[in-house]
Amino acid sequence: MALLSLYGTIEFYSEQLERNRTLKDPYRIAIQMERLEPIRRELPPNTPLGYVSDVAPDSAIILTTQFAVAPMLLVGKAPHEWVLGNFTKPQNYAEFGRAHGLTMFKEFRNGVVLYRQPHK
């Protein structure tokens, strides 16, 4: 039994080492942290943030974004002055914002844009 168990540990050990080599950070959290770092530097940590994107809402994208901007909270209906634009493709971000009733405040690298709700 001891040999079989040791075999199990060794078998899984080699399998997992291989997986670790090929599948590093599968949800790309580190990349999101780096992309969204300027937003965290721009606003106070307790700022509620709205969210707009050029892709349909996807829980993986929203949750990784939320983790990367935390402690700021991404909010839907709650009142908020600032809105995070999270884009997958370059485009006219100011125009995109206007179409959603937002004023572009600042454009960062890698499709990250900070908007402001003009009436608030």
Add this chain to the structure above:
Amino acid sequence: MMLVLGLTLLSPLIVGYLIARSLLPAYKPAWAGVLLTTSLGAGLGVGALSFVFFLTRLLVGPSTAAALTSELLLAGISGAACWVTRNREEVKIPGGTPSGWSWLLPAALLVAASMALALFLDTSAADPYGNWDAWAIWNLRAKLLAQQDSSWRNAFSTALNQLAGAGATHGDYPLLLSGYIARCWSLLGSVDDTTVPIAVAGLFSFATVGLMVGGLAVLRGWSAATLGGMVLLGTAAFLLDSSWQFADVPLGFYYLAVLILFFLVMGSQSTSGLHVLAGLALGCAAWTKDEGMLFALVAGGSFLASLLVSRKTGRNKTLVLLAAGALPALAIVLYFKIFLAPKGSSWGPLTLSVALHNLANPSRYARILRAIWDEVLQLGTGIAHPLIYLTILAICLGVPRDRLRQPVVVASCAALLITFAGYCFMYTVTPYSLDWQLGTSLGRLLIQLVPSGIFLCMAVFRTAEETAIQAAPSGRKSEKKRAAKSRTGR
């Protein structure tokens, strides 16, 4: 920075050791007692500091000075209690020490533990943020809890993860793991340090192995302890989940702690500290995850029933001491659930009509059974599977019937089975997609129960020493028969 990090991570080990040492007897040989006290103390220390962190935030507010003062107070009280009330009772444990070739078994355990550690470090380096629930729930909430203003309450806000849909909002989950990580981050002054959640995941994974080995060594001797540790370290799913930074391995740790302490309570005549520790472990389980609240209720009830059946003396005192350990923790959990947690966050869409409709659907039961079968297969890799290890051990060592009938064994089995039945019931009634729910959680829920299941099997099986003693007289009898046959020439 490294010094502060080291002190931050070391303090639960010290506080937990002092708490456990003041309430546990001194087991001999010392290695078993030290392993049990250190491993149990590590988990209980994390739990105690998580409670203190949350209570301080709630009563005083998010002040680092207040948090530090309350921690120093806890450390001082634990140290004084350890010095004054330290249990000096010495308990000799069964089984002796390994000799001759049997030293290979502890050596194999050390090899397996070293490989598990190397694997844990490699996986954590490749994936420092852990798996989905780590960054979507536990560490995200820790980042929020660590805030130095009123926004720390966002960790249990209705807005948490609202944009990601109903299945992703978990503001009502208990806060042991997130609270402890937040406590470390707030003392460090940074919520981006991945070392903290990695270290906490490592602490619970290896404390679970240590607790299994230490607990079995104290209860059944070194051979059962070594084999139990090897079965756990040979369980691929446990090794995989260890580095994910989820709350399931910590919850499995507290389940295991409760069962080991129940066994120790039922086997001791005078040691009252064990009851308090068992109560504290129950409270920690309830503060870790919702499943832990179910377990605390079920295990508490099963233990009560086993006390009544066993006709053990001092039952009232036992219950008072158990409650003394559990009630402060359970009171915090209930306060959080009733007054702070957002209502209907995790199970919001569940209504009575949905539940009844789902209960009446036979295809759901078939899907749940199939998923259980698939996930049980995935606990191991091929023939290297915990069920195969345990079957081999059951055949080779034997299972004494009188041990199966012991009230503590029946109560522990009932606690685990009813808890598992509770999980299956929630799958049956879930308002979310059943396949999604099973696919994203069943494997993790099994990992909560695996260490306790392995412990229970090893506690029930005859030990190698008992098997050897039983085999010796029958071996001598057959030798005598052979000698008689040769004398008579038949």
